Amino acid sequence: LQRVQSRQVADLGEVNMADGDSLIDFVTWAAETFPADKYVLIMSDHGMGWPGGWTDPAPGLRDNSTPLASALGDQLYLNELDDALAQIRAQTDIDQFELIGMDACLMAHIEVFSALAPHSRYAVASQETEPALGWAYTGFLDELTRNPNMTGADLSRAIVDTYIEEDQRIVDDVERADMLGRGSPLGGLFGSLLGGGSGGSTMSASQLAQQMEESVTITAVDLAAMPQLMSDLNDLTVAMQGVDQQAIAQSRTYAQSFTSVFGKDVPPSYIDLGNFAQLIKQESGNSDVSQAVDEVMASLGNTVVAEKHGPKKSGATGISIYFPNSQLYRSPAAGMESYTVIAERFSQESLWDDYLAYHYTGRRIDPTTSTVVVPSQQTAVSAPGAGDITISALNLSDPTVAPGQTVALSADISGDNVGYVYLFVGFVDQASNSIFLADQDYLDSNEIR
Helix, strand or coil: CCCCCCCCCCCCCCCCCCCHHHHHHHHHHHHHHCCCCCCEEEEECCECCCCEECCCCCCCCCCCCCHHHHHHCCCEEHHHHHHHHHHHHHHCCCCCEEEEEEECCCCCEHHHHHHHCCCEEEEEECCCCCCCCCCCHHHHHHHHHHCCCCCHHHHHHHHHHHCCCCCHHHHCHHHHHHHCCCCCHHHHHHHHHHCCCHHHCCCCHHHHHHHHCCCCEEEEEEHHHHHHHHHHHHHHHHHHHHCCHHHHHHHHHHCCEECCCCCCCCCCCEEEHHHHHHHHHHHHCCHHHHHHHHHHHHHHHHHEEEEEECHHHCCCCCCEEECCCHHHHHCCCCCHHHHHHHCHHHHHHCCHHHHHHHHHHCCCCCCCCCCCCCCCCCCCCCCCCCCCEEECCCEECCCCCCCCCCCCEECCEEECCCCCEEEEEEEEECCCCEEEEEEEEEECCCCCC
């Protein structure tokens, strides 16, 4: 594990790995040089969800094709990956890949699987960020070596089953001790949590795997089932027009969410599709929505071949969807101006962009058309999930307090969407222009969900 032992075939020099042409060149060369009955393509690097990923800062190229690309720079955007895969299939004898794997963060989106569906039979990706370990290659490649005739379904299950827990850097005692040695953040964190001594080197493989699996996800999907899932999702979006949109917004807020590339200043926008659908059924009380949700859940069950998630992602069912809040929806970089271009195939084949337009602008969905909907910057955008919150003046039982005594602070808080109350108490020190923090806490209520 400490060095690359395979023979170097060629030194290509500086290659732009964010360019679809680089992908085409590599796969075409690989298919011609090493012909096979089944082809598996695994792409490993940083992922960003529906925007794509696989950045390469070295060439220093700019991409102004969308506002998001102008902001992020050059990377392999999802529509570029779709185009590259189509060209690969046209230039080789690959009718479809047996499996396309994305050993990268946040790529198990319905938008991503929609782009991969024409090009591959199966796909594997993660809804959440991945630990630095990535996939357990020795684990599933050993199984492939023992059974070279295994199907994409079997291989995808092996990737899911071996993820984290069979990684050689965890199961091998020497490698685990080295990884958790001095200078490793894992050693400092997990060693102190589990009593691993200096660097955590006495931790067992199962202890380390358990800690690292707490927030992970990984999904294997049968891409042949995607058209039915897309059809059922379209039916759900049409049905969702018939309910109070505040209930939909609340379902989005409560749904299992994942790390968003758009920052912490906005609510998470990558949410679990199945968990979201279940909450819509619960919150709406609408029979048409309930029937449509049941169909979506059945399709998800047929699409997801294998899936596992840690206890901190208990609502994960395998596939995410992008549901931006009104602020992101208005943004040229995060909104429909970029989304419908980058997630091009999904936007053309689904009514999701139509539904988001209805949710935020009131534009009704026409299920008979497949027009991509990009509201103009002048279109008024509402926020169905927003609610006015009022806080009365803060009352003190006494303006001063002696040591050992107390002062009661009280205020009346009311509103439609009060999720929690956050208490912050500090003393202002005018002389040093600073605040001395005395207390901070979340105040919970049994009546708040």
